[in-house]
Amino acid sequence: MIIDCHGHYTTAPAAHTDWRASQLAAFREGGRAPAYPAISDDEIRESIEQNQLRLLRERGADMTIFSPRASAMAHHEGDERVSTEWARACNDLIARVAGLFPDTFIGVCQLPQSPGAPLDSSVAELERCVTELGFVGCNLNPDPSGGRWTSPPLTDRYWYPIFEKMSELDVPAMVHVSSSCNPVFHATGAHYINADTTAFMQLIQGDLFADFPDLRLVIPHGGGAVPYHWGRYRGLADMLGKPPLGEHVMKNVFFDTCVYHQPGIDLLCRVIDPGNILFGSEMVGAVRGIDPGTGHHFDDTKRYIDAAALPDADRAKIYSGNARRVYPRLDKALRERGL
Amino acid sequence: MIIDCHGHYTTAPAAHTDWRASQLAAFREGGRAPAYPAISDDEIRESIEQNQLRLLRERGADMTIFSPRASAMAHHEGDERVSTEWARACNDLIARVAGLFPDTFIGVCQLPQSPGAPLDSSVAELERCVTELGFVGCNLNPDPSGGRWTSPPLTDRYWYPIFEKMSELDVPAMVHVSSSCNPVFHATGAHYINADTTAFMQLIQGDLFADFPDLRLVIPHGGGAVPYHWGRYRGLADMLGKPPLGEHVMKNVFFDTCVYHQPGIDLLCRVIDPGNILFGSEMVGAVRGIDPGTGHHFDDTKRYIDAAALPDADRAKIYSGNARRVYPRLDKALRERGL
Numbered sequence: 001m002i003i004d005c006h007g008h009y010t011t012a013p014a015a016h017t018d019w020r021a022s023q024l025a026a027f028r029e030g031g032r033a034p035a036y037p038a039i040s041d042d043e044i045r046e047s048i049e050q051n052q053l054r055l056l057r058e059r060g061a062d063m064t065i066f067s068p069r070a071s072a073m074a075h076h077e078g079d080e081r082v083s084t085e086w087a088r089a090c091n092d093l094i095a096r097v098a099g100l101f102p103d104t105f106i107g108v109c110q111l112p113q114s115p116g117a118p119l120d121s122s123v124a125e126l127e128r129c130v131t132e133l134g135f136v137g138c139n140l141n142p143d144p145s146g147g148r149w150t151s152p153p154l155t156d157r158y159w160y161p162i163f164e165k166m167s168e169l170d171v172p173a174m175v176h177v178s179s180s181c182n183p184v185f186h187a188t189g190a191h192y193i194n195a196d197t198t199a200f201m202q203l204i205q206g207d208l209f210a211d212f213p214d215l216r217l218v219i220p221h222g223g224g225a226v227p228y229h230w231g232r233y234r235g236l237a238d239m240l241g242k243p244p245l246g247e248h249v250m251k252n253v254f255f256d257t258c259v260y261h262q263p264g265i266d267l268l269c270r271v272i273d274p275g276n277i278l279f280g281s282e283m284v285g286a287v288r289g290i291d292p293g294t295g296h297h298f299d300d301t302k303r304y305i306d307a308a309a310l311p312d313a314d315r316a317k318i319y320s321g322n323a324r325r326v327y328p329r330l331d332k333a334l335r336e337r338g339l
Numbered sequence: 340m341i342i343d344c345h346g347h348y349t350t351a352p353a354a355h356t357d358w359r360a361s362q363l364a365a366f367r368e369g370g371r372a373p374a375y376p377a378i379s380d381d382e383i384r385e386s387i388e389q390n391q392l393r394l395l396r397e398r399g400a401d402m403t404i405f406s407p408r409a410s411a412m413a414h415h416e417g418d419e420r421v422s423t424e425w426a427r428a429c430n431d432l433i434a435r436v437a438g439l440f441p442d443t444f445i446g447v448c449q450l451p452q453s454p455g456a457p458l459d460s461s462v463a464e465l466e467r468c469v470t471e472l473g474f475v476g477c478n479l480n481p482d483p484s485g486g487r488w489t490s491p492p493l494t495d496r497y498w499y500p501i502f503e504k505m506s507e508l509d510v511p512a513m514v515h516v517s518s519s520c521n522p523v524f525h526a527t528g529a530h531y532i533n534a535d536t537t538a539f540m541q542l543i544q545g546d547l548f549a550d551f552p553d554l555r556l557v558i559p560h561g562g563g564a565v566p567y568h569w570g571r572y573r574g575l576a577d578m579l580g581k582p583p584l585g586e587h588v589m590k591n592v593f594f595d596t597c598v599y600h601q602p603g604i605d606l607l608c609r610v611i612d613p614g615n616i617l618f619g620s621e622m623v624g625a626v627r628g629i630d631p632g633t634g635h636h637f638d639d640t641k642r643y644i645d646a647a648a649l650p651d652a653d654r655a656k657i658y659s660g661n662a663r664r665v666y667p668r669l670d671k672a673l674r675e676r677g678l
Contacts, residue, residue, distance in 0.1 A: 142523075149486070149523050184481075184488050189540035189575045193564045194533035201528035221571075225532045225564030231600025232560075235626035235637040236528045261570025267606045287574035298574040 001339065002302065003323040003330070004056070006174065006220055006256045006280030007064035007105075009094060011051040013043045016093055020072065020086060027078045036089055044096055051284050053104060059302050061279075065327065067108035067139050068094055071187055073178035076146030080114040084121045087112035091125065095133040103337070106330055107135035108174065111162070113144040115151065119158070123165045130169045136329040138166070140173035140217075142199050147182030147191055154199055155206025163212050172216035172254075172326050175199045188286035196224025200253065204237050204245070209252045216252055216326050218278060222268050223255035230271045246273070254326055256280030257301045257318065260287055262294075265304035274314035278322050279305060340678065341641065342662040342669070343395070345513065345559055345595045345619030346403035346444075348433060350390040352382045355432060359411065359425060366417045375428055383435055390623050392443060398641050400618075404666065406447035406478050407433055410526055412517035415485030419453040423460045426451035430464065434472040442676075445669055446474035447513065450501070452483040454490065458497070462504045469508045475668040477505070479512035479556075481538050486521030486530055493538055494545025502551050511555035511593075511665050514538045527625035535563025539592065543576050543584070548591045555591055555665050557617060561607050562594035569610045585612070593665055595619030596640045596657065599626055601633075604643035613653035617661050618644060 015037040023033035056064060068090035075083055087110045094107045109129035111122035129135040140162065143149050152158045154175070166173060177195040178187075185191040196219045209215060219226070226233055234245055242248045255272060258280050259265050268277060280301065287298040296303055305318060324331035354376040362372035395403060407429035414422055426449045433446045448468035450461035461477075468474040479501065482488050491497045493514070505512060516534040517526075524530040535558045548554060558565070565572055573584055581587045594611055597619050598604050607616060619640065626637040635642055644657060663670035 147488070149488070149521055151523070153523050182488055184490070184492050184537060184541065186540045186544055186575075189543065189572065190533075190537040193536050193568060193571075194529075197532050197536075197564065198523060198529040201525045202523065204528065205525055222567065225536065225567060228561065228564060228567035228603050228606060229532060229598060231598070231603060231630060231637050232532075232626055233528065234630065235599055235628050236525075238628045239626065259568060259570070260574055261610070263606050263609045264567050264570060267567060267602050270602045271600070287571055287578065289574050289577045291570060291573065298570050 001320040002061040002279060003320045004061050004064040004281050005218065005278040005323050006258055006282050007052060007066045008069045008282070008285055009066060009097060010069045010284050011047045012069065012093060013039050013047055015039050016089070017072070019089065023082060023085060024077055027082050033085060039093070041096070041100060044093070045100055048097055048101060053101065055283055056104065059300050061302060063104050063106065065108050065136065065323065065330065066094055066097060066105040068110040070139060070176050071179040073110050073139070073141060074146065075113040075141055075144035075178055076115060076148070076181050080112065080117040080121060083114045084112035084125070087125050091129050091133065091135070098134065106333060107133060108137040108139060109135050111138055111140060113141050115145040119161045123161050126162065126165050126171070127169065130171055130329070134333070136327045137171045138173050139176040141177050142175055142195055143177050146178060147180035147185045153202040153206065155202055155208045163215055167212055167214055170214070170328050172218055174218040174220055176220055192221055192286070193224045196221050197226060200224065200226045200233070203249045203253060204233060204242060205240060209249065216254065218254045218256060218326065220256045220258055220280065220282070222257060222259035222264060223272070227255065227268045227271050250276055254278050254322065257305060258282040258299070259304070260298040260301070261291070262304050262307060265301070265308055269308045269310055274310065274317050275322060277318045278326065279319050340659040341400040341618060342659045343400050343403040343620050344557065344617040344662050345597055345621045346391060346405045347408045347621070347624055348405060348436060349408045349623050350386045351408065351432060352378050352386055354378050355428070356411070358428065362421060362424065363416055366421050372424060378432070380435070380439060383432070384439055387436055387440060392440065394622055395443065398639050400641060402443050402445065404447050404475065404662070404669065405433055405436060405444040407449040409478060409515050410518040412449050412478070412480060413485065414452040414480055414483035414517055415454060415487070415520050417453070419451065419456040419460060422453045423451035423464070426464050430468050430472065430474070437473065445672060446472060447476040447478060448474050450477055450479060452480050454484040458500045462500050465501065465504050465510070466508065469510055469668070473672070475666045475672070476510045477512050478515040480516050481514055481534055482516050485517060486519035486524045492541040492545065494541055494547045502554055506551055506553055509667050511557055513557040513559055515559055531560055531625070532563045535560050536565060539563065539565045539572070542588045542592060543572060543581060544579060548588065555593065557593045557595060557665065559595045559597055559619065559621070561596060561598035561603060562611070566594065566607045566610050589615055593617050593661065596644060597621040597638070598643070599637040599640070600630070601643050601646060604640065604647055608647045608649055613649065613656050614661060616657045617665060618658050
């Protein structure tokens with residue numbers, strides 16, 4: 001079984017995206033958003049079947065842990081109320097996808113974060129999504145300011161309410177920023193990768209997992225720069241008087257395989273324990289083209305994992321065993337289906 | 340010959356560092372800095388002989404392209420006048436090191452940048468350092484705000500005066516941030532690496548080298564996350580309608596080898612053309628400890644290059660050929676010494 005831990009609904013129907021534009025326009029004018037539009041099951045089916053589902057089948061994966069489009073979360077837009085409305089709309093749409101394709105998609109929610117706002121509404125939305133919609137995790141944005149980086153580090157007590165709820169519900173978070181409103185940071189080429197690197201270093205500096213020993217965080221895009229600079233991070237942990245990374249953070253931190261070339265995946269598999277790697281593609285996502293060097297899509301990451309020098313048992317962990325361990329509610333759903 | 344392109348004077352005499360503290364204290368109180376202290380040649384000799392020079396000899400390199408401590412540039416402190424005073428003091432000290440050890444150290448200057456300030460004083464200081472002190476390049480901080488990222492991208496015309504002066508003097512810049520005043524960013528574990536990644540993506544998005552075809556930029560720390568995500572960057576260039584990276588940026592951009600483990604260096608050498616890699620160690624610098632896995636210092640990067648599967652001709656480029664090409668004033672100085 002092959003589980004893609006990192007898929008976004010980047011192909012949501014236009015009515016959904018248009019509503020977001022109306023919502024933000026209404027906010028700017030001081031009014032209320034229009035009613036959310038009717039979107040038919042057929043529209044949702046079509047948007048999935050022609051894109052994510054087609055690619056999943058062509059490439060040979062079985063299911064996707066599916067969340068709203070990350071770049072569209074845009075927590076820096078509007079205010080807490082706007083973010084709450086938008087997160088609910090996005091998560092309800094993900095729940096409809098999972099309802100229409102229950103064998104293939106399972107939900108992860110967007111949180112209604114807003115710069116400077118407390119996390120109460122995020123806690124409530126996570127609870128709603130997990131207990132009412134059957135979701136198995138959330139995407140947590142370490143920088144809701146969208147490239148201004150005004151929030152405290154993830155190890156700060158500001159974040160503890162969401163970590164407490166995650167621990168209570170036994171769900172992980174993928175640490176995933178959204179679009180950047182800072183012109184220095186290209187979203188998928190700089191902001192995403194920087195956030196991954198930044199979050200990992202915050203976890204080294206702090207001692208978050210002493211307070212939350214069962215908390216699980218997935219750092220996407222292959223862990224940002226971290227595996228490439230693994231020696232730097234091991235050395236910095238040592239300089240900071242922290243235990244070795246395997247004890248200090250790697251019982252709780254996982255990297256996905258959204259690294260779009262063979263040498264990158266080979267490095268990831270060489271330096272990171274296979275128990276900490278989750279298969280992911282981020283498709284249909286950041287990089288849509290075909291690599292002229294291989295003739296295959298950059299984001300067809302399964303090809304790289306298949307070609308990596310890995311024992312079969314490790315490949316099985318990366319493809320599904322780790323995901324079932326990190327997302328126990330997914331594991332439960334699969335076991336209920338006899339899988 | 341082995342040239343380390345990335346060394347900082349992290350061991351400067353205490354009187355120098357103390358003066359900086361006094362300067363900033365005076366600025367906060369609205370006064371002028373005290374006179375710069377007398378520092379003897381012996382103090383400078385000792386600070387170098389016991390540290391950089393000892394390590395250079397132990398590890399088997401011949402010379403270092405040497406600049407003021409990057410984390411102490413702190414362009415976000417004080418104002419333009421304060422940065423100008425501090426840059427001159429730092430650069431004059433580097434010139435003294437190069438004067439005392441002319442066979443081993445050659446200078447690269449700190450620029451008196453200040454958030455929001457025009458680059459006139461940076462242009463003047465670069466000219467002074469190159470024409471009067473014999474320096475061969477500069478360190479350019481893409482984020483003088485120190486982790487607030489308030490400057491425009493490097494491709495913006497804001498930066499053109501310094502690129503014009505660099506082109507006129509035929510000197511490169513290392514794109515190097517300083518310390519972070521934003522608590523989310525650990526300096527050497529996040530801010531440095533993020534800045535490298537960010538700068539590279541800005542260069543992909545823009546078309547800077549159409550305006551400055553001979554400009555040369557060294558992106559340190561192995562290019563941040565870039566080589567690990569080389570497929571992402573090739574794909575993003577394609578999505579943005581840019582030429583392949585080899586044409587678009589890699590005639591002008593170089594990465595150093597400050598990557599502190601063998602698998603990282605192996606990846607760098609596997610994906611980046613050897614003509615674009617410059618040997619560097621960043622010592623005595625970011626990561627000072629000994630890797631328990633190897634028994635050697637993390638930042639003894641020569642060991643990794645020696646062990647990398649490289650043809651001798653490529654290793655020679657990385658060790659000195661590329662540095663002589665990227666820093667033509669260094670090449671000229673070496674040729675004058677018959678090297």
